Amino acid sequence: MARGLAAGEISSRELTEDFLRRSERWQRTLNAYIEITGDRALATAKRIDALRCRGEKLGPLAGIPMALKDNISTRGVATTCASRVLAGYIPPYDAAVVEKLGDCPLLGKANLDEFAMGSSNSTSAYGPACNPWDPARSPGGSSGGSAALVAAGCAPFSLGTDTGGSVRQPAAFCGVTGFKPSYGRVSRWGLLPLAPSLDQVGVLTPSVEDCALVLQEIAGHDSRDATSAGMSVPDYRAALGTEVSGLKIGLCPEVLADCSRGVGSALAEAARELEKGGGQIISVSLPFLEEAMGAYLLIASAEAASSLARYDGVAYGYRPLSPTLAEMYLGSRVFGPEVLRRLLLGVCSQGKGGGNYELGQRVRRAIVSRLDALFGQVDLLLLPVVSHPAFRLDEEPDPLAMHYNDLYSIPANLAGLPALALPCGFSEGLPLSLQLMAPRFREDLLLAAGSWWQRRTDWHHRRPREVCS
Amino acid sequence: MTEMPVIGLEVHVQLKARAKLFCSCPTDFGAPPNSRVCPVCLGLPGALPIINNQAVLLAVRGALALGAEVSTSSTFDRKHYFYPDLPKGYQVSQNLRPLAHGGRVPTPMGQVDLLRIHIEEDAGKLSHTEDSTLIDYNRSGQALLEIVTAPCLSGAKQARVFLEILRRALVYAGVCDGRLEEGSMRCDANLSLGGGGRVEIKNLNSFRGVEKALAYELERQSRARAEGRTVLGETRRWDEAGAATRVMRTKGQAQDYWFLPEPDLPPLVIGADLRRQARGDLPEMPWTKEKRFTDDYGLSPAASSGLTKTRTMADYFEAVVAAGCKARQAANFLLGEGSKGPRGAGLPSPGQLALLLCELEQGRLSPTGAKAVFARMLTGETAREALRAVGSQLTDREYLEKLAAEVVAANPKAKADYLGGRKRALGFFIGAAMAASGGRAHPALLRKILVSLLTKNKV
Ligand SMILES: [Zn+2]
Numbered sequence: 001m002a003r004g005l006a007a008g009e010i011s012s013r014e015l016t017e018d019f020l021r022r023s024e025r026w027q028r029t030l031n032a033y034i035e036i037t038g039d040r041a042l043a044t045a046k047r048i049d050a051l052r053c054r055g056e057k058l059g060p061l062a063g064i065p066m067a068l069k070d071n072i073s074t075r076g077v078a079t080t081c082a083s084r085v086l087a088g089y090i091p092p093y094d095a096a097v098v099e100k101l102g103d104c105p106l107l108g109k110a111n112l113d114e115f116a117m118g119s120s121n122s123t124s125a126y127g128p129a130c131n132p133w134d135p136a137r138s139p140g141g142s143s144g145g146s147a148a149l150v151a152a153g154c155a156p157f158s159l160g161t162d163t164g165g166s167v168r169q170p171a172a173f174c175g176v177t178g179f180k181p182s183y184g185r186v187s188r189w190g191l192l193p194l195a196p197s198l199d200q201v202g203v204l205t206p207s208v209e210d211c212a213l214v215l216q217e218i219a220g221h222d223s224r225d226a227t228s229a230g231m232s233v234p235d236y237r238a239a240l241g242t243e244v245s246g247l248k249i250g251l252c253p254e255v256l257a258d259c260s261r262g263v264g265s266a267l268a269e270a271a272r273e274l275e276k277g278g279g280q281i282i283s284v285s286l287p288f289l290e291e292a293m294g295a296y297l298l299i300a301s302a303e304a305a306s307s308l309a310r311y312d313g314v315a316y317g318y319r320p321l322s323p324t325l326a327e328m329y330l331g332s333r334v335f336g337p338e339v340l341r342r343l344l345l346g347v348c349s350q351g352k353g354g355g356n357y358e359l360g361q362r363v364r365r366a367i368v369s370r371l372d373a374l375f376g377q378v379d380l381l382l383l384p385v386v387s388h389p390a391f392r393l394d395e396e397p398d399p400l401a402m403h404y405n406d407l408y409s410i411p412a413n414l415a416g417l418p419a420l421a422l423p424c425g426f427s428e429g430l431p432l433s434l435q436l437m438a439p440r441f442r443e444d445l446l447l448a449a450g451s452w453w454q455r456r457t458d459w460h461h462r463r464p465r466e467v468c469s
Numbered sequence: 470m471t472e473m474p475v476i477g478l479e480v481h482v483q484l485k486a487r488a489k490l491f492c493s494c495p496t497d498f499g500a501p502p503n504s505r506v507c508p509v510c511l512g513l514p515g516a517l518p519i520i521n522n523q524a525v526l527l528a529v530r531g532a533l534a535l536g537a538e539v540s541t542s543s544t545f546d547r548k549h550y551f552y553p554d555l556p557k558g559y560q561v562s563q564n565l566r567p568l569a570h571g572g573r574v575p576t577p578m579g580q581v582d583l584l585r586i587h588i589e590e591d592a593g594k595l596s597h598t599e600d601s602t603l604i605d606y607n608r609s610g611q612a613l614l615e616i617v618t619a620p621c622l623s624g625a626k627q628a629r630v631f632l633e634i635l636r637r638a639l640v641y642a643g644v645c646d647g648r649l650e651e652g653s654m655r656c657d658a659n660l661s662l663g664g665g666g667r668v669e670i671k672n673l674n675s676f677r678g679v680e681k682a683l684a685y686e687l688e689r690q691s692r693a694r695a696e697g698r699t700v701l702g703e704t705r706r707w708d709e710a711g712a713a714t715r716v717m718r719t720k721g722q723a724q725d726y727w728f729l730p731e732p733d734l735p736p737l738v739i740g741a742d743l744r745r746q747a748r749g750d751l752p753e754m755p756w757t758k759e760k761r762f763t764d765d766y767g768l769s770p771a772a773s774s775g776l777t778k779t780r781t782m783a784d785y786f787e788a789v790v791a792a793g794c795k796a797r798q799a800a801n802f803l804l805g806e807g808s809k810g811p812r813g814a815g816l817p818s819p820g821q822l823a824l825l826l827c828e829l830e831q832g833r834l835s836p837t838g839a840k841a842v843f844a845r846m847l848t849g850e851t852a853r854e855a856l857r858a859v860g861s862q863l864t865d866r867e868y869l870e871k872l873a874a875e876v877v878a879a880n881p882k883a884k885a886d887y888l889g890g891r892k893r894a895l896g897f898f899i900g901a902a903m904a905a906s907g908g909r910a911h912p913a914l915l916r917k918i919l920v921s922l923l924t925k926n927k928v
Contacts, residue, residue: 072515073513073514073515081514086514091508091513091515092508092513093508093513093516095515188515188517189515189516189517190515190516191515192514192515193514193515195732196732196733197732223519224517224519225517226517226518226519226520226733226734226735227517227732227733227735302729303729303732306547306549306558306559306729307514308558309549309551309557309558309559310512310514310556310557310558310559311558312551312553312558357729357730361730
């Protein structure tokens with residue numbers, strides 16, 4: 001696509017119009033956008049076409065349209081976090097990633113779980129987004145809209161955010177490539193926070209190759225984010241053609257046993273492929289997954305309660321007429337039930353003195369050192385993303401079971417590791433995914449293994465049939 | 470009842486940083502409302518804080534100036550509470566691991582020990598009109614240094630004296646501009662008396678207010694105890710107009726804070742370089758200077774205190790002495806005539822002033838003449854030019870005799886009084902002759918001539 005643009009075979013405007021048409025068609029089925037920003041997209045596309053005509057030097061992604069999860073600040077475009085609380089909030093500034101992708105026409109803001117709290121995209125105040133493989137099913141969450149749009153071919157790529165698996169799990173449910181970079185690799189400036197010590201912007205694309213292109217554009221130090229990593233960004237495209245031979249890949253047999261049969265066998269098959277390619281599969285044990293989830297819940301809920309403290313209803317969104325300050329505060333808190341549940345968990349877990357958060361952080365430090373030790377033995381970890389394919393939206397989810405969706409994703413967030421979700425099979429017409437995890441700032445290893453995998457397989461080429469409703 | 474009260478203070482000091490604590494918005498006072506704001510200090514979601522190094526340097530300098538122990542690594546915490554002046558729903562402060570511990574401030578009524586010193590951000594400013602509340606976020610996010618004393622102050626007066634000395638020290642160190650009327654220093658006080666409840670008083674914007682509020686509260690509490698009533702622990706505020714403290718919150722309504730380590734900011738590491746830089750240009754503290762002035766120059770405590778009010782004044786005084794003037798002479802002049810005129814840059818150079826004061830010291834110039842010379846020097850004349858213009862004291866015997874004769878001839882009644890035994894009339898003649906000479910007549914010589922003239926005529 002980028003080559004087509006560069007060669008002048010197709011204009012950004014034509015490309016953008018195509019994607020907008022497709023987006024409009026799918027929107028009734030998927031509800032994957034909160035807002036489609038066609039005028040803005042076309043304005044950018046025309047600007048880029050004009051620049052290209054004049055022979056200006058443009059970035060590799062210039063003119064390629066994109067969708068952004070609606071918790072990423074876009075100047076002049078409403079940013080809702082899928083919550084009534086933020087209704088009408090139009091940020092006066094762009095997120096760092098939006099600045100970096102300023103030459104990409106913005107097709108629209110993608111649906112998500114309210115304040116990115118959830119794994120189903122069913123808690124959105126704008127209604128659930130649906131899975132293009134089966135609209136009765138969840139696209140995953142919280143970046144459900146972003147994943148569904150790429151899967152349905154409505155957007156060439158999208159950005160999501162990943163706090164405990166929120167890019168990888170929807171990527172798995174929708175059968176697309178989902179990448180969560182190391183903590184600090186991509187600036188969080190302008191990302192509406194859920195849990196700032198865990199949040200990271202992630203990329204959703206049809207392929208690892210595309211993923212490398214987008215990652216290259218958005219990675220790098222940002223002086224506005226004190227948690228941003230100072231180190232330089234390698235050329236990710238250089239990793240794309242490499243082999244997996246000689247790579248040591250850790251696999252945990254107990255984890256495979258816990259997966260649904262489809263996922264378990266797809267992963268076992270993937271391991272055999274990697275071995276055929278010269279990789280060395282090493283059996284490891286991950287006895288800390290449950291602990292990691294406990295620590296995650298304590299940390300994420302406390303940080304979320306803090307992040308959302310600003311939405312007191314005075315400065316943002318919906319405000320009922322109330323005679324007193326106290327009533328105004330109470331009346332304008334229009335969070336949905338999942339957000340309220342987590343806020344309560346967050347505030348209550350603080351008690352006096354914040355002991356539970358500290359406990360969570362202690363466990364987290366222990367897990368980080370165990371993962372460090374593990375990565376002394378292996379180069380990569382092979383895991384499922386989720387133990388099962390996408391669930392039905394009408395299955396009333398048990399909140400705790402929903403958290404188990406993130407069981408295999410959370411360690412990467414706790415330790416700030418990069419991780420990649422890759423399509424690796426199908427079960428009853430629904431995509432399955434594997435996950436690769438690497439040491440911090442070894443995005444290149446993931447891209448190398450991922451692109452090797454996609455040269456060997458065609459799972460990522462499969463696309464859902466367009467369903468018209 | 471004569472129980473000693475237990476008083477502690479929390480002082481919020483605005484650091485003299487050009488930009489706010491976590492963004493680059495300027496901190497100039499008096500800008501139009503909400504004109505010094507950005508996503509960070511407005512608390513817009515997704516905006517992130519970046520620590521202002523100048524503010525950190527000033528904070529470290531302040532802590533070192535007060536003799537506190539600065540931690541190598543301190544951390545930021547979010548202090549959550551709901552109030553409209555707090556755009557994020559929390560204030561970024563330092564709770565668990567503050568910037569510094571300890572420290573002390575000597576006062577004439579005993580040393581005041583400090584418990585901790587930490588950095589935090591200021592809130593917005595609310596102004597209430599009749600039917601609405603307006604918020605100005607220009608102040609939101611400005612860098613504050615919070616200084617917490619031990620509960621060791623013994624009275625309202627000491628609290629005020631402590632604050633004045635603290636202010637002087639922080640202005641000396643260049644940490645704070647000390648402009649109280651602009652809210653540069655704000656204070657909360659807490660007080661308990663003889664085992665009664667701990668009462669916190671908020672909203673104290675002037676040192677006089679602190680003194681008055683504490684005095685009022687001491688009086689209120691001891692009266693309550695005398696009448697057998699229990700003093701409840703509660704939060705009160707000082708009502709300046711009503712000259713009384715009023716209940717803000719009782720214990721049951723206590724503000725529930727909760728803290729979270731700030732995930733957006735790494736620990737604040739104060740390395741050896743920064744510490745050296747902060748200590749490097751730290752001046753002598755006012756209390757040390759004051760003692761040295763008393764010891765080395767033999768000045769009275771009042772004169773030492775007066776001269777050390779500002780660093781400029783103290784430095785100027787020392788330069789004048791170094792230029793050859795007697796210390797007491799310089800002190801008297803600077804606290805007298807010198808304190809009425811301009812400050813700092815407007816003053817003549819110390820060497821020039823020393824020249825003038827030497828003339829005075831050696832009697833070649835009367836105090837009135839010195840005043841005139843000084844006034845000319847303030848307009849830019851050198852000491853030599855001004856002395857020449859005013860002229861040195863007149864010792865010309867012939868001129869003084871003529872002057873004396875004229876004055877005596879013009880005032881026959883006073884002359885009669887003098888001759889009738891009222892010696893005080895002599896003063897009248899001296900004054901009149903001095904005035905006629907434009908303050909230049911040599912006083913002792915003039916007196917001698919007048920006495921001999923009046924006595925001679927008698928015979
Ligand atoms: Zn600002």
